[in-house]
Amino acid sequence: MAAAVQPKNSTRLLKRPRRARQSGHTLLLVGPYFIALLLVGALPAVYALIQSFISPLGGGFAGLLNYQTVLTNFRFIASFGNVGLLLLVWLPMMVVGVVGLALLIDAARGRFGKFMLFIYYLPGALAGMTNFMLWLLILDPNVSPIRFLWNATGQTSIDGILASPMHVVWVLAAMLFYQGAGSWLLIIYGGLNSVSDEVIEAARIDGCSAWQMAWRVKLPIIAPWIGYLVLMNFAYGFQIFLEPQVLATAAQGILSPQWSPNQLSYTYAYEVGNTGAAAALSVILLVITLALGVLIITKTGMLERS
Amino acid sequence: MTTDTAAQDAAMPTQPATPQSRAIKEGKFGKVIRTIVMSVVAIAFLYPILALLLAPTRTEHSMSLGGIAVGSLSNVQFAWAQIVGFDNGMFLQWFSNTLIMVVGGAVLAIILSIPSGYAMARLRFSGRNALIFATLLLMVMPNTVLTIPLFLEVSAVHLLNSFWPLILIFGFYPFGVYLSFIHFKTALPMELVEAGRMDGLSESGIFFRIAVPLARQAVALVGFFGFVAGWTNFFLPYVLLPQTQSSTLAVGLLQMISSSQLINPEEGLNVQLYMPELALAAVVTMLPVMAIFIAAQRYLQRGAMVGAVKG
Structure with a gap:
C-alpha cells in the first residue's frame, strides 16, 4: 500500500534488480508452504480424480463406471436428501438466531452486552466430540437435565426420540447451531460494529426507533456478512460427518x-474397500465444494480486499 | 477493517466519539424485553454446559433423577479411576498422542504460515495472486471434503497409523496463512521495512530481524487457532489412525461411548462406563481447548473477526 504512495518512476527503477535479488528469498519464505499446499491440498484431489477412473476390479481404465456405481446407489440420492433437509432447517436457524442475537448485543452496548457475547461464545469451546457428549446427555431421557420436558412429551429413550427421520434432522440442526452460533455471532457482531456512527446518528435524528434501526438501517448494511454466513455454512453442512456418524x-x-x-464415501473407502467409488464420490463432493468456494471468495469481495 | 476504520478516523479527526453517541432512545419497556430475552438465551446456552460439567460429580443414581445437582469430589475420583482403567490406561495414551500431533501441527503451522503470509503481503513475485487465491479457496472449503482423498493418498504410501501425515496435514493451515497475511499487510509499518532496506538488509533479513519480532500477536493467533482446529478434528484421525493405540482423544471418546454399558449393556467391560464417567472423559478431552478459549478470549475474538474477512 505504501508503495503506491511513492512516485511511479522511482519504483520502476528499483523494481527490476530488486526482483532478481528477491527471488531466492521469496522461495525461502514461501517454498515450504507451497510444498505443503501441493502435498495436502492439491495432490489428494488429483489422486482421487485419477483413482475415480480406475476399475476397482482389474485396475485398468474404467471410464465412468465408478461414477455410475455411486450415482445409481439408492443411498446416494437419499444422503443428499438428508443433508438438503438439514440445511433447510439449520441455515434459517443460524441466520435468524445469530443475526437476532447480534442485533440484541449491538443494541445493548456496555458491560451487559459484552458479558452476554462471552456467554454465547462459550459452547464453541465444546467442539466436536464433547459437544456430542453434551447432546447425548440431553437426549437420554433417563439422565437428561431436561428430563421434565421429555417426560412431558412422553419420550423414554434416545431411540424413541430419534425414531422419526425429521427428529434426526432437528437434533442435528440443534447440535450444529449450539456449536457454531458463538463464533458466527462474533463475525456478524464485528460487521455491525463497522456500521459507522454517522449513519446511526443520522437515522436517530430522523426519528428512527430501535426496532426500525435494526430492521431498516443495520440489517441492510450487514447483508454481505449474512451472505457469507449462509454460503460458508452451506459448504460445511453438506459435508457433515461427525454428528450423524456418532449419533448412529x-x-x-x-x-x-x-x-x-x-458417510457414504467413508463406507466405500473403509467398509466396502471400493477405492474407485470412494474416489468418484469424493470428486463429486469436491467439485460442488470448489464451486461454492469460488462463489464465496469472488462474490463476498474477499479477493478484492486481499 | 483496520484500514477502513483508520481511514475514517483520519478523515474526521475533529469529531470526538462519545460513548453515548450510538445509544438509541428507546422505551423502558423495550429495554426490559431485550434484557429478558438475552438472559433467557444465556441460561439456555449455559444450562447444558453446567449439566455436563457437574455430571462427573454425581452418581449413576443421582443422574437418573435428571436435572442438575452438585455431587461430591469422591465421585469424580471414582469416575477418573474408571477412565484410566479402561483398556489399561488407553485414555492417557490417546491424550499424549493428541498432544504430540496437535502441538507438532500447530508449530508447523506457525513455521509455514508466518513467512508465507509475509511474502504474500509484502513481496511481489510471479504466482503471488494464484497463491493467494488458492489459499483463500482452501480456507473456505471445509476440510472434510479432502479427508477421503487424503486417506487414499496416505494409504497408497503405506503411512496409515503414522503420526507424520497428521502433523503435516494439521500444519498446513490456510487460515493461519491468511491471518499472517492480514497481519503483515495492516500492522507492519512500511517505514520500518524501508529502513531495513536502507541499512542493507536482504528480504529474508528484513523478515527475520524486523517483521518476526513484531509479529508476536500473529504467531500467537496462528498457534491458538491451529491448536484448536487440530485438537477438535475428528474425521481425519478417524480414518488415518485406525489402530486403537495410535488414536486421538476425539476418536477414542467415541470408542469409549460405543463400548460403554450405556450403549452396550451386555459387553463385559472391566470398568464402569456410565454417564458420569463418559461426561468426565468428554470434559477432560476438551480441557486444553476450554483453557485456551477462556485465557486467550480477547485474542481469539479479534482473530475470529479477522477471519470474518470482512476487512
Missing part, C-alpha cells in the same frame, strides 16, 4: 450409517 453409534440401528454423502 449411540442409537444403533435407528440411523443409517450412510446418512450423509461423506
